[in-house]
Amino acid sequence: MSSSLDQIFIRIKQLLLAPLAGAPDWVMQIASALINIFALLGVFLTLFAIISVLERKILGRMQNRYGPNRVGPFGLFQPVADGIKMLIKEDIVPARADKVVHFLAPILIAATAILALGVIPYGRNMTPFAIDGGILFFFAVGSTTELAVFMAGWGSNNKFSMLGAMRAIAQMISYELPLIITTFPVVMVVGALSPDAIVAAQNGDSFGVLPHWFVTTPWGAAAFILFFVSGLVESNRTPFDVPEGESEIVAGHMTEYSGFKYATFFMAEYIGMFAISGLAVTLFLGGWHAPIRGLEFIPSYVWFFVKLSILLFIYIWARGTLPRTRIDQIMNFAWKFMLPMAFTCIIAAAVWHYAGRGVAGWFWSLAVLGVVYIALSILLDTRKRFATRTYRFAE
């Protein structure tokens, strides 16, 4: 029963492909790929609609107001209203804009965001695009986003757009480094670049309660936090949303976009957020594995989306809680703290591996991380001191 429910989507796909049984191989491949693409788009565009209204609801709750509550029960049909509004808005292209580049930027940014979703395993046997170098594919596709952002900024022929694009690219390039380096320890320990192998390596548990997810090891926990923060920056979310800080540079590289093109940017940002969170789940939170063996009767894809939802909630929570950081603070943080810590994670993972992956390895890797963390805090002078508060600019 549970296994048939677990594989229900695979069965449906096989049923859909059954009428093509005698067809040549390439027809089957294309049909299979099309089914995967439609499933992926259907699921994630629905999730985008749900998250966009949930985010406003949760933010409203955190800020002690109602949030959207006019359209449908509890305002749940708000995305439909938003979609119709965006579709019938006038599409304004600035007269001095570079028309072709201005037009292509939102398409490219959405395409790269959606492509990155393809390599994530959503459940047992449920990887839409299973390739050997899946992790590399994810980052290769993600790195083209910078070009799309530049195209948006430059094509608009507007100072605010260009400044926003420069900020966005600067912080995206800076945080791509820790983002990629924090995946190295996982890739090293598993010995494979394929997301399926990484999920498979996190199977099993100790004492029946402690799952073998990489987040339960010290290096994994540190790498997960670094990865998550870098992911916040990569998807331009608060507290790192300077590229589109409304009060400073209008909407950054999206200033000159209106109507559906703006909605496309908005969608790409959310899809990028889903992709980064999905990769974090795959790398550190055990992918589609259930936390304990007794709960394995719940289908694997449910577990994946539960974990994804928790991460997305943290994204929204951060947005509702934290103020915006300055661009120089973001850059300093990236190069002086995130990068050294990311490298330390690699060493900690190696120590964990050579100390036998057991309790001893656990303590030794924690020691490595602790020493570097304390050394960094001394070097960067960020330790908390207790003293009388002094005011520099106000008395």
Added chain:
Amino acid sequence: MNSAAFVVIAILTLAASLAAASLPKLIHAALSFAVAFIGIAAFFFLLGAEFVGLVQVFVYVGAVAVLIVFTILLTRRDVQDTGKLNWGGAIIAIAVFGGLLWAILKTSALSIAAPQIEALTVKRIGGVLMTDYVWPLQCVGLLLTAALIGALILVMEDRNEG
């Protein structure tokens, strides 16, 4: 299927390269160049060299293209080209192309059938890089670190003067 894909990718790559060489606006040329890079990555995929194709996209589209675009943006005041065709450059390009074509057509390896090689996995590349080619790898690493530090020093001096 493969030969059809080859023709499509070849046309796309050649068109993008031609556009990169001939478009009047430099930024357009740089963006077409990025498309040509993607075309070359597609060739690698077609040949089964998945890893090389991904690295091609990663390094050339993600880093080199962004670098080119920024170089144009930060150094040029007028990003519009004069529109005149650089005949000297064109002649050199055609000469190089002719030379390469002649060399490729003359080579005896063209008639030899490609040997059946096993699929090159990422794991094998990693293993070879860490054993047989560890010294070249370290040298490249040192060179890149030196370049990074050099760039930092340039920027720091600039700040002290200003």
